Amino acid sequence: MAEARRSRRPTLVLAALTLLAIVAVAAFMTLGARGSWDFVIPFRGRRLLVLVTVAYAVAVSTVLFQTATANRILTPSIMGFDALFVLVRTLVVAFFGTGMLVAFDPHARFLLDVALMVGFSFALFRWLFAGEERSLHRLVLVGIVFGILFRSLSTFIQRLLDPNAFQVLQDTLFASFSGVDTTLLGISLVLVGAVSLVLWRIGHCFDILSLGRATAIGLGVDYRRSVMTILVAVSVLVAVSTALVGPITFFGLLVASLARALLGESRHRVLLPAAVLLAVVALVGGQTVLERVFAFDTALSIIVEFLGGLVFLILVIRGAVR
């Protein structure tokens, strides 16, 4: 009896979310379309693809980051990872000048950013997570301090730039959900695909890792290697989503926590798809509603951050940090 009840719930949740996601996508593509479909379909299709890629990258990176660090409250963005991306790009402009940004092929530039970011985060993760014992409270503190450090450093360096360089940098940094940058879509898809393939191959150890370090090692997981692989994959995914739409702090936490609450369990086989679908519904649906119903343009990130921030506070107050 209990067995039957348990096994049906995730299926129902996933089915409902899939339906919602399809409705959101259909609405995004068709609502308020005036003009020839030959124009509307490719134009909106590209934006849709960006939103879906971002949704996927944010959801997967958040869920797996929480798995690898065995916690439910830290996310890559709360640890300052998107801020790191901004810092990396700012540093590139500061040291190589805007010529680098303008003259360089955007794809090569993006790959350079990703490489730098993976390098940085690898060093940081090694230091933070590879040790034998670690305290979640120390991690939260370190993460928040790093986030602030990265943001302040970026702001500081940006102040030192000459106005022209600053302008160029701003242009490349501040994308948003409405004015998404589609030039990097192709390469982002390739990166996301490659990362997903790697993750798929080690996917069997995700559930074990969420049992914590001691149990995972006891069950024969190559802990260090699995965690490092996940964390590198996470930094690539964060780089992709930040490059496409800019930093969003609390969105990942929002979808990961909601997915867990809806499913009532945390097996990755259902958790990952649920989080991705939720992210798609939130981004694509939210964007459609804001654009077509309220005729706003830029407010989605604010609403997402507001809701995500609330979830963060609730998690802290309810003591999910143990």
Added chain:
Amino acid sequence: MIEIRNARKRYGDALVVDDVTLRIPARGITSIIGPNGAGKSTLLSMIARLVGLDGGRITVDGLDVATTAGPVLARRLAVLRQDNHMTARLTVRDLVAFGRYPHSRGRPVPGDADHVDRALAYLNLTELSGRFLDELSGGQRQRAFVAMVLCQDTDYVLLDEPLNNLDMRHAAAMMRLWRDACRDFGKTVVIVLHDINFASWHSDHIVAMRDGRIHSQGTPEEIIREPVLQAIYDMAISVQEIGGRRVGLFYE
């Protein structure tokens, strides 16, 4: 057989495990006792490869724990620690099934379900198998973890203070269970214990540690003696014989 040769572990300036050489015989229950800070848990964690060695070598059935591949060792050696705090939300059955992971690596094979059913039945958890872990009492949750370890089907089991947070009934049941498991499946169980009387009552072999070294070892009759306990714990412990077993009284 677990063989420890010149094992050392240093945390900062403190040498927590200081040149320990020890053979833990196969089959039966070996208890590790000693005062706080004697290095018992650290030594156990080193055998379980949760803590790296700063020197020396530890082998389990000839396999070096530092170099043997994770899954190979996990088919031979299981660990159960006390701080089983986890963030995952799982049913009892899911958890117990993870015990098959070293054997199946995520691709369940036909015999797995039988193993899981048997482990659940052995711990009287069949009724509760569909429940989530956070819906269980402390004692039930502990039994679920024990079922996982049994399901892992290893010759060696390492337990770090398994009686913490258990009331008398559950503590006694837990020790009986491991004794039965040793008898039924020929397992070798190594337990870090604080309560010398549980060690005395249930062990085949007792290892006493003090200040990061092996202080003494032997059968319960050899270790649970007034002069030996006095030297290990720095306190007067009166030893009485009750029903052929030795009991230490230290409540004064």
